[in-house]
Amino acid sequence: MNKNLVTPNFFILGAPKCGTTSLAEWLAEHPNIFMSALKEPHYYNTDHTHRVVTTKDHYSSLFKQAGPEHSVVGEASVWYLYSKEAVSQILEDSDGKEIKFVVMLRNPSKMAYSLHEQQVFNLNEPETNFEKAWNLQEDRKLNKKVGLSTRDPQLLVYGEICKLGAQLQRLFEIVPRESVKVIVLDDMKTKAESVYRDVLTFLDVPYDNRSNFEAVNTAKVRKSPFLALIIKLLGKLKQKLKITKGFGLLNKTNAANVKNRARTPLSVEMKSMMSAYFKEDVALLSTLIDRDLSHWNN
Secondary structure: OOOOOOOOOOEEEOOOOOOHHHHHOOOHHOOEEEEOOOOOOOOOOOOOOOOOOOOOHHHHHHOOOOOOOOOOOEEEEOOOOOOHHHHHHHHHHHOOOOOOEEEEEEEHHHHHHHHHHHHHOOOOOOOOOOHHOOOOHHHHEEEEEEEOOOOOHHHHHHHHHOOEEEEEEHHOOOOOOHHHEEEEHHHHOOOOHHHHHHHHHHOOOOOOOOOOOOOOOOOOOEOOOOHHHHHHHHHHHHOOOOOOHHHHEEEEEEEEOEEEEEOOOOOHHHHHHHHHHHHHHHHHHHHHHHHOOOOHHH
């Protein structure tokens, strides 16, 4: 490895829909922290097919603007925690350098529901009804019942994705606990400044007097799913043909096709079923972080 090459020493590993985008954007504005402008490069999750950055040169280029003032150089790829290979690959690539990780957690039932809506928005999930999508998980494991624009069926297995206890346990088996900062989304919502200060202390950088802790990446839907699909397929075709012009127009059209919306609550029956499904994993998570999370099962 080139010793003069700037490489990350900090990773937000996930989980998806747990506040990672907000935290990454807040940290990116700190004068001593450099965060990759490309969020979620997913370079290290080599066991998945939805990697955005696949070459070492491309990945290294994400950090070439980092300067001597940046004691922390990082990126946020929310599927690294779910991946069985990503963290091991990161450690192998670290060349003995100390690496710090942030893991963000959430009530798994709420996470799964929110993730489904995000996957629908991303056109990865063709089934817009969450309960039906939940019941399709075994088919998705076999690469069945997916859509034309589905990029990776592994991202539709909501039950496994949201078993955060099992994933954190796997992380703790290979990474010292003192190198991991765990954040619960409930705390991000109620005491954002305190959480932010704790992260800065963990990263050994001074507080930057930040006062704005606005949430990023809230619930969105497409005004026209069909138009979004056409744009996505055109984008894939351009990439395949290595056409670089015209993406600006596609991006502007895509942005105009988005609107925010409030999320419809889960049914009582679905909430009860999911609470039972995640009960054991929530108990494991409670033990791992030494915090009572039993109210997540209510």
